[in-house]
Amino acid sequence: MTTPTKTEVAMQNLMDVFHEYAKKDKHTLNKLQMKQFMETELGQLCKNKKNVESFDKMMKDLDFDGDGEVNFEEFVSFVAGVMFSCNEIYVKRKEQQAKEEACQLKK
Structure with a gap:
């Protein structure tokens, strides 16, 4: 059996x-x-987004099929958007770190 x-x-x-x-x-x-998921699993990302x-x-935007609930496809779409x-932010921070390191090397 192989390791995943x-x-x-x-x-x-x-x-x-x-x-x-x-x-x-x-x-x-x-x-x-969905609210419980966001508060528990994405608490650090959503801490300033308490606006009802x-x-x-x-x-409403997530509910593509209009049934009032989020199915797995809609859920994955949401998670993908958060990941994007x-x-x-990750890329910008890495670029900023590289610039700071280059500036320090020049000194």
Whole structure:
């Protein structure tokens, strides 16, 4: 048996987290479950986003099929969007660190 790759482990973890918060019978997240997911799993990223109105808009934007709940496809789309934003910040920080290191080498 081979050891799963980092990507395979990440995928399994994402599925596990979704189903941990999802309704057992429907495999979807309602508004309360999505809010619990965000507060628990993304607390550091969402700590300044307590605005109910913006949460409602986000839920509406995520709900592609209009059923009032977030299915796995919609959930993955949300997580991907968060990851894109985090990656932009990561890249900018790495670029800034490289510039600072280059400046220190010149001194």
